[in-house]
Amino acid sequence: xxxxxxxxxxxxxxxxxxxxxxxxxxxxxxxxxxxxxxxxxxxxxxxxxxxxxxxxxxxxxxxxxxxxxxxxxxxxxxxxxx
Amino acid sequence: xxxxxxxxxxxxxxxxxxxxxxxxxxxxxxxxxxxxxxxxxxxxxxxxxxxxxxxxxxxxxxxxxxxxxxxxxxxxxxxxxxxxxxxxxxxxxxxxxxxxxxxxxxxxxxxxxxxxxxxxxxxxxxxxxxxxxxxxxxxxxxxxxxxxxxxxxxxxxxxxxxxxxxxxxxxxxxxxxxxxxxxxxxxxxxxxxxxxxxxxxxxxxxxxxxxxxxxxxxxxxxxxxxxxxxxxxxxxxxxxxxxxxxxxxxxxxxxxxxxxxxxxxxxxxxxxxxxxxxxxxxxxxxxxxxxxxxxxxxxxxxxxxxxxxxxxxxxxxxxxxxxxxxxxxxxxxxxxxxxxxxxxxxxxxxxxxxxxxxxxxxxxxxxxxxxxxxxxxxxxxxxxxxxxxxxxxxxxxxxxxxxxxxxxxxxxxxxxxxxx
Numbered sequence: 001x002x003x004x005x006x007x008x009x010x011x012x013x014x015x016x017x018x019x020x021x022x023x024x025x026x027x028x029x030x031x032x033x034x035x036x037x038x039x040x041x042x043x044x045x046x047x048x049x050x051x052x053x054x055x056x057x058x059x060x061x062x063x064x065x066x067x068x069x070x071x072x073x074x075x076x077x078x079x080x081x082x
Numbered sequence: 083x084x085x086x087x088x089x090x091x092x093x094x095x096x097x098x099x100x101x102x103x104x105x106x107x108x109x110x111x112x113x114x115x116x117x118x119x120x121x122x123x124x125x126x127x128x129x130x131x132x133x134x135x136x137x138x139x140x141x142x143x144x145x146x147x148x149x150x151x152x153x154x155x156x157x158x159x160x161x162x163x164x165x166x167x168x169x170x171x172x173x174x175x176x177x178x179x180x181x182x183x184x185x186x187x188x189x190x191x192x193x194x195x196x197x198x199x200x201x202x203x204x205x206x207x208x209x210x211x212x213x214x215x216x217x218x219x220x221x222x223x224x225x226x227x228x229x230x231x232x233x234x235x236x237x238x239x240x241x242x243x244x245x246x247x248x249x250x251x252x253x254x255x256x257x258x259x260x261x262x263x264x265x266x267x268x269x270x271x272x273x274x275x276x277x278x279x280x281x282x283x284x285x286x287x288x289x290x291x292x293x294x295x296x297x298x299x300x301x302x303x304x305x306x307x308x309x310x311x312x313x314x315x316x317x318x319x320x321x322x323x324x325x326x327x328x329x330x331x332x333x334x335x336x337x338x339x340x341x342x343x344x345x346x347x348x349x350x351x352x353x354x355x356x357x358x359x360x361x362x363x364x365x366x367x368x369x370x371x372x373x374x375x376x377x378x379x380x381x382x383x384x385x386x387x388x389x390x391x392x393x394x395x396x397x398x399x400x401x402x403x404x405x406x407x408x409x410x411x412x413x414x415x416x417x418x419x420x421x422x423x424x425x426x427x428x429x430x431x432x433x434x435x436x437x438x439x440x441x442x443x444x445x446x447x448x449x450x451x452x453x454x455x456x457x458x459x460x461x462x463x464x465x466x467x468x469x470x471x472x473x474x475x476x477x478x479x480x481x482x483x484x485x486x487x488x489x490x491x492x493x494x495x496x497x498x499x500x501x502x
Contacts, residue, residue, distance in 0.1 A: 006276070007113055011374060037096075037112050044371055048113040062272070071374055073268070074275030075113050077391035080217040080242070080267070081287045082322055082384035 004055045008062070011071035012045035021068060022049070029061040030054070048075065088128070088146045092292050093119040095395070103149070105209055105289040115391070116292045118149035126340050131311060134342075141197055141300035147336055148300070149293045150204050156233040157200020159189050161300050165308035165457070171425040175442050179455035181314070182422070183305055186430055186463040190232070191252070193431075193462035194301060194326070195225040201297035202286040203229050211284035212236060217274035218287070219245055220384050221462055226286055227258035238283070242270050252466070298326045302333025305457055306343050313337070313348045316456035318441045320433045321352040321361050321407075322385040324396030330459070331399040349405040351449065352396055353440025355382035355432075356409040361393045365407035370397045381412045381470045382432040384462065406449040414439040416474050419464065429464035437461075 012021070017040060022033055031053035038047045051058055062072050092101040096114025107116055125146045137143035141161025142154050164184045172180035185194040199222070206214050215238040216226045223239040230237035239253050243262035254260055263270045278288035286294045306313055313334050319327045331350050337343045354362045357380030360372045372393035378386035390396070400407060410418065415432055418439030423429050430438075437458050444450045464471075481487045489495070 006279075007108065009113075037114075039371075041371060043369075044373065046371075050113075071268075071376075071389075072272070073374075073389050074272050075108050076275055076278075076288055076291070077389045078323055078387045079271050079274040079278065079285075079288050080219060080240075081222040082218065082220045082387070 002054075003052055004058060005050065005052050006058055007048070007050050007075035009073045009075060009077060010045075010047040010049055010065065011073070012040075012047070013069055014043060014045075016069055017045045021065070021070065022047075025061055025065065028064065030057050031061050087124045088120055089118060089149045089151065090121050091119045092116040103151075105206075105211070105284060107289050107291045118292055118296050120147065122336070122339055129340060129342075131307075131342060134307065141200075141297070141304070144300055144303045147296075147303070147333075148201055149296050150201065151208055154200065154204045155207050156203035156235075157190075157196060157229050160196045160200045161188065162304055163188050165305060166426065166428070168426040171421060171438075174421060174425050175438075175445055176452055177445050177450065177456055178453050181305075181309070181455070181457045182426055182428060183301060183457055183459050184428055185301065185459070185461050186428060186434070191221070191224040191228050192466065193221040193225065194298070194459075195221045195462075196229065197300050198222075198294045198297035199225040199229050199286060202284070202290045202294035203233060203235065205293040206235070206284035206286075206290055207233070209284065211282070213238065213282075214284045214286060215240065215278070216286045217241070217270075220249055221466065222287065223250075223258075223260075224252040227253040227256035230258065231256040240270075240274050240277070242267060248469075295325050295329060298329035299333035299336070301326070301459060302330035303337065305330075306334065306337050309457075311343050313343050313346055314457040315347070315454045316349050316351060316405075316444075316450045317459065318351045318353060318437055318444065318450075318456060319459045320385055320437045320440075320461060321354050321390070321393075321396060322387045322433075323390045324352070324361055324392035326459070326461070327352050327396045328392050328399050331403065347404075349403045349450075350399055351405040351440075351444055352400055352407045353436050353444075354407070354409045355380035355385055355415060355436055356411050358382070358386040358388060359409035360388065361390055361396055362407040362409040364393065365397055365400060370394055370401075372397070380415075381467075382415055382436055384431060384433045384467070385436060406444060408440040408443045408447075408449075410436055410439040410443065416471055418442070419471060420475060422460070423464070428460060430460045431462040431464050431467040432470050433462055434460040434464070435470075 094109035094114045139162040217240040237258040278285035358378035375388035415435035418435035
């Protein structure tokens with residue numbers, strides 16, 4: 001299967017900010033990640049991330065991030081308008 | 083057709099990197115959104131009040147400030163909706179002067195989305211797209227379907243599978259392909275992004291977004307011209323993604339830069355429904371970090387975007403201009419719809435109720451001065467969201483078909499004369 005290149009905004013709740021989740025992600029799944037922007041405050045951690053890999057592996061990686069409590073939005077954020 | 087010199091590039095809002103004018107929307111470097119950049123010197127030489135006033139009454143009279151190369155080929159009749167002075171509503175809301183920018187009568191689908199879609203589809207044609215698409219739950223879908231049909235473009239509308247049938251009819255009727263997607267909103271959202279990236283479609287709110295979003299500026303241009311070439315002291319704008327507010331702000335700045343209006347103090351204010359108010363809540367907390375709302379809960383579906391893409395920029399527009407944000411409950415929304423109808427004769431969708439009720443709060447709290455002048459942006463027609471007010475605006479009184487019952491139950495001439 002061909003490699004895909006996808007781009008996301010990740011939103012970390014405060015309790016997950018100190019955990020090395022992206023390191024865990026790369027150990028667990030065959031995806032290549034690359035951080036393009038990041039902002040961390042007491043309230044939230046926001047990371048823009050590119051992810052490269054096979055489509056199914058990316059889907060699994062996203063599902064895992066969500067199961068850990070990270071919000072994952074496409075780079076456009078809201079593609080569904082009113 | 084020879085490209086015009088006015089629209090020069092796409093530009094990253096974050097880092098300022100320039101990009102060619104293609105169907106791209108995100109900076110490769112930092113994922114910042116791309117927006118249209120112009121050669122304002124060239125525009126200044128071509129665009130004067132006189133030249134604008136000599137053109138047809140549509141949004142394309144501001145053609146130089148819109149991101150297409152040739153003449154518009156889609157939605158040539160869109161825009162230049164009425165700006166209505168609403169004295170009775172002003173009195174009720176407690177403000178000296180009030181205007182309504184009435185996009186409930188925008189052509190052809192009765193919402194401000196016709197502005198953005200006509201720009202996006204005109205640009206889509208210039209870029210060679212034969213298929214256009216959008217992901218939408220309402221007004222945008224209707225507008226893409228109608229404008230694509232008129233222009234002879236094939237169109238796809240992607241929606242969550244559980245969307246009410248009534249909302250789909252306004253798209254299906256135009257012969258568009260409506261695709262319902264099963265799954266949670268977040269999953270549908272990500273799939274739409276993937277589809278937009280994978281196929282050679284012109285997705286109006288994804289890869290054509292830099293062009294699409296610029297169409298909103300025309301609402302601000304028209305307000306200035308219709309006020310006699312001046313910027314209103316206050317503009318109250320409903321917020322979903324926050325894009326409309328940032329673009330109206332941009333339109334005022336562009337008119338100042340071009341010398342078409344004097345630089346006078348102005349504020350842009352944003353309103354949301356309390357059940358989905360991530361931008362308003364951030365403003366009230368005094369931060370520019372927008373916390374997503376995972377499950378919006380409001381009757382105002384057209385503003386219920388939990389992750390507003392332009393929220394950060396909208397907050398900065400309000401901050402820069404001394405504007406503020408407010409949010410209103412569903413009960414206040416219905417009251418806002420009624421006030422606008424009863425005191426200005428305009429029937430707006432729920433987002434209009436948010437604007438009116440939000441303006442009332444902003445006036446009451448002194449964020450908009452009682453002796454000031456304000457414009458309220460009303461973005462869609464009430465016939466689109468009738469379900470929100472069914473049972474809340476009274477019912478007809480019923481009588482038998484004879485004059486005696488009419489006079490007994492409805493209108494007694496003698497009693498009416500005595501009351502005078």
